[in-house]
Amino acid sequence: MKRFFIGSLAVVGALSILLFGSLVGLFILGASNKPSVPGQVVLELELDERLVEYVPEDSLASAFGSERLTVRDVVDALERAGGDERVKGLVVKVNGTPGSTAVVQELRDAVKAFRATGKKAVAYAETFGESGNATGGYYLASAFDEVYVQPSGEVSVTGVAIETPFARDALAKLGVKPRMSKRHEYKAAVNTYTEQTYTAPHREETERFLTSLFGQMVKGVAEGRGLSEEQARAAVDAAPLLAQEALEAKLVDGLLYRDEVYAKVKEATGGKAELLYLEKYLERAGRPNRTGTxxxxxxxxxxxxxxxxxxxxxxxxxxxxxxxxxxxxxxxxxxxxxxxxxxxxxxxxxxxxxxxxxxxxxxxxxxxxxxxxxxxxxxxxxxxxxxxxxxxxxxxxxxxxxxxxxGVYNGKMVTADFWEKLGVNWEPLGAGKNATMYSSDAxxxxxxxxxxxxxxxxxxxxxxxxxxxxxxxxxxxxxxxxxxxxxxxxxxxxxxxxxxxxxxxxxxxxxxxxxxxxxxxxxxxxxxxxxxxxxxxxxxxxxxxxxxxxxxxxxxxxxxxxxxxEQTQALYRLGVKLGMVGEQRRQVLSAPVPDTTW
Structure with missing residues (x-):
């Protein structure tokens, strides 16, 4: 019996080793059969969602779906492609704004560097905005050699805007008293809770921020489309524009459907180049700056x-x-x-x-x-x-x-009146003169x-x-x-x-x-x-x-x-923000990130 048991273990061990060896062999075989970059390719990118800044390299995100494309992925891929003789061009479908102004500018720089190597870049969209602002998406497209929009589309480059909520009066009706302090007058993070409109410094910095962004966008569009800044501003002020109006304003080079755009791109490369997604190209060709000592x-x-x-x-x-x-x-x-x-x-x-x-x-x-x-x-x-x-x-x-x-801010929300309206009595006790200093009850x-x-x-x-x-x-x-x-x-x-x-x-x-x-x-x-x-x-x-x-x-x-x-924690944090739940406050170095519509 003992001999049989030992023999069984040996068989199981051998099978395990064989299985492990087979898996390793399959992995090696798969790696050796990894697809390569074709001899002639046109890189293809679809910008359907905002690019993320960072995906940790030890993330398992890919196990739960496609790993998000990062800003650096696009920048690196275009840098690598610029010096790759196999890459003949680039075609990008712009489905929306791929990110903040800074992200769009990073992509614009990468596209312009790619074009500087003598390769053609084409952008197209079914529409730049459909009853909405698409200034960011068009701002990116204007850096390409050619820009096309579907005949039924529009070009809604209406500018940049910020909407800021102010909830002081709403909090007062709820019985919540903000006790927030800041350094100094431009630190606007707490204004949502302490004000009912823009303070003079808050308005000044926000208007200057918008003016600077708008000026950058106008200048970029003008340079990209061969227009004067006055012409670019006039086009923005006239938007949203129907496709034909955008063509007449020289914001686009033609009114074409997807198949027509791709036919032009393939014709420009002699009809021999294959399409390859930019992310697949990066995966196969590798990043730049990987071979130095x-x-x-x-x-x-x-x-x-x-x-x-x-x-x-x-x-x-x-x-x-x-x-x-x-x-x-x-x-x-x-x-x-x-x-x-x-x-x-x-x-x-x-x-x-x-x-x-x-x-x-x-x-x-x-x-x-x-x-x-x-x-x-x-x-x-x-x-x-x-x-x-x-x-x-x-x-x-x-x-x-x-x-x-x-700058810096801190403080707390005093919620005693709110809870009293609900018939709830929070009664803090503490040992120490200031033990309840950050209690929301007083x-x-x-x-x-x-x-x-x-x-x-x-x-x-x-x-x-x-x-x-x-x-x-x-x-x-x-x-x-x-x-x-x-x-x-x-x-x-x-x-x-x-x-x-x-x-x-x-x-x-x-x-x-x-x-x-x-x-x-x-x-x-x-x-x-x-x-x-x-x-x-x-x-x-x-x-x-x-x-x-x-x-x-x-x-x-x-x-x-x-x-x-996490949903429970999110509700808790919302309660903290509105002062419904007490939380000890620390010095906070944080700036409200304006949700810029463009």
């Missing part, structure tokens, strides 16, 4: 800033910038002898003051260790997002990046209010002082451009908050210059990519890494079975 680290700081590890939801694509993860990524890059410089991509409206300072400290330490740090800003790098960037060697932003907002005492104001003064002084030192600017000058005010990247550069305008390529060029690197370099994302087994075990609750450095450098994936919990 010297390494430039790329670190992402995306999402709201909080203490702890970065977090990502594989279902929604939402990410949070955790100070532990980003700080550890910097330490790993500094310790790696191959890394000669660091590019830090920041795309954040801000968040925790303490967490922002933790990241800023690692940027500072990297420079002290001889590793230059170049920041490239995405859609926004405001408040805490600017805090983490301000100690870099150089800061690069797109003209339309929302940045600055050097207003601040004069002494507590003074403490809160002193805390804001300290944080604001720290922010402006460190910003002035990081930007090598006199404190008095920094205090003039701070005050919680948001700027476009274009205006931020004029005021010394940004060094150059552009995106990834500009940041990489500056990184090479700062580190005195010549020739090709290898761009490597930090932290390292986790294996699928590590990610799965993490989702199951197993702690990863042999020590705190290893554990902190990763991104904590949100388990796919958490949507219900």
């Amino acid at each position: 010297q390494t430039v680290a790329l670190i992402y700081g995306a999402g709201e800033i909080s203490r702890g590890q970065s977090r990502a939801n594989p279902m929604s694509g939402d990410v949070v910038m955790g100070s532990d993860s980003v700080a550890a990524a910097f330490r790993k890059a500094v310790e790696d002898a191959r890394v000669k410089a660091i590019v830090f991509r920041v795309d954040s409206p801000g968040g925790s003051y303490v967490a922002s300072d933790s990241v800023r400290r690692e940027v500072q330490r990297a420079r002290e260790q001889g590793k230059p740090v170049i920041v490239t800003m995405g859609s926004y790098a405001a408040s805490g997002g600017y805090f983490v960037a301000m100690d870099a060697d150089k800061i690069v932003a797109q003209p339309g990046t929302l940045t600055g907002s050097i 207003d601040f005492t004069p002494e507590q209010h003074a403490k809160n104001e002193a805390s804001l003064d300290r944080v604001y002084a720290d922010f402006t002082g460190k910003a002035a030192a990081g930007r090598k600017m006199p404190l008095e000058k920094m205090q003039e451009v701070a005050k919680g005010r948001v700027w476009t990247g274009e205006d931020a550069k004029a005021h010394g908050l940004v060094d150059e305008l552009g995106g990834f390529p500009v940041a990489l060029r500056l990184a090479k210059e700062a580190a005195k690197l010549e020739g090709p370099v290898r761009v490597e994302v930090f932290p390292r990519k986790k294996g699928a087994a590590e990610v799965l075990s993490e989702l199951l609750g197993e702690k990863q890494g042999d020590n705190s450095e290893d554990a902190a450098s990763g991104v904590r994936m949100t388990a796919p079975w958490q949507p219900v919990l």
